Amino acid sequence: DAGITQSPRHKVTETGTPVTLRCHQTENHRYMYWYRQDPGHGLRLIHYSYGVKDTDKGEVSDGYSVSRSKTEDFLLTLESATSSQTSVYFCAISTDLVYGYTFGSGTRLTVV
Amino acid sequence: GESVGLHLPTLSVQEGDNSIINCAYSNSASDYFIWYKQESGKGPQFIIDIRSNMDKRQGQRVTVLLNKTVKHLSLQIAATQPGDSAVYFCAESRGSYIPTFGRGTSLIVHP
Structure with a gap:
């Protein structure tokens, strides 16, 4: 997706373990963001x-x-994963805080 | 790829029909609005945007209408195609603040 890569794409982890998600961009954009997407909610x-x-x-x-x-590179770390952190995580990049967001393809994280 | 499509309002249309997707926004001070499309297994993708000093803006096969009086935004897709099937959601921003995103509507296009 336009020079933005998220890894891993899928991960299953146990409650209480640390987890790190990585976002890598090749666009040299100043701003980077981490969102989570859950049923019933917009991107948060x-x-x-x-x-x-x-x-x-x-x-x-x-x-x-x-x-x-x-x-x-922009890393997101869950120090001690909980089941409430089961979600789809999206990284985004932009050159402006308001305009022109480009999103990655997401990481599905399951905490069991 | 990743997506979320559960618990969303759904609009079903026939191929070739026009689709209208609605969004109610919350902040009367918001001055910039964006529509995104999210296909299954992918991240959100920019479709079209509009500033609060406009009522209407047209793109290729898409039109966004803004009614500030009732804080309502709509996305019209002309001659809807199967490739338009996706989740669509709006985002609003005020000044230089990071946009906030709505829940979205799932559009299903039947051949």
């Missing part, structure tokens, strides 16, 4: 980044942390 913002080492919380950030050590 977890965290976003506005530059290397610059991140901020979204509306559903509890239980998640992020890191951006390079422009091209």
Whole structure:
């Protein structure tokens, strides 16, 4: 999807284990975002980044942390996965905070 | 690929018909609106956008209408095709704030 790759595409993990999802872009966009998508909800913002080492919380950030050590990579970590974090996770990139979002293909995470 | 399509309003149409997908937004101060299409197994994809100083904007086979009085947005798809089957959702933004996304509507196009 236009230079944005998410990995892994699918993951099953056990409750209490740490999990890291990776978003990689080749577009050199300043902004990167992590969303979760659940039945009955729209996309909900977890965290976003506005530059290397610059991140901020979204509306559903509890239980998640992020890191951006390079422009091209944005990592989402669940320190201790819970069943409520079973979801589809999408990464997005943009050159502007409001306009021109490009989304990755998503990661389906199941916490058992 | 990933998708979510459960628990969504559904619109079923015949191929060749026009489709109208509606969205009610929440913030009267929102000044920018976007429609996205999400096909099964893929991430959301930008379709068309509109600013609050406009009532209507047309793209290729799609038209977005904005009614600020009742905080309503609609997406019209002309001559709907099977490839239009997807989940469609709107997003709203105010000023320089990150857009917030609606739940979406599932469009099913029957041949």
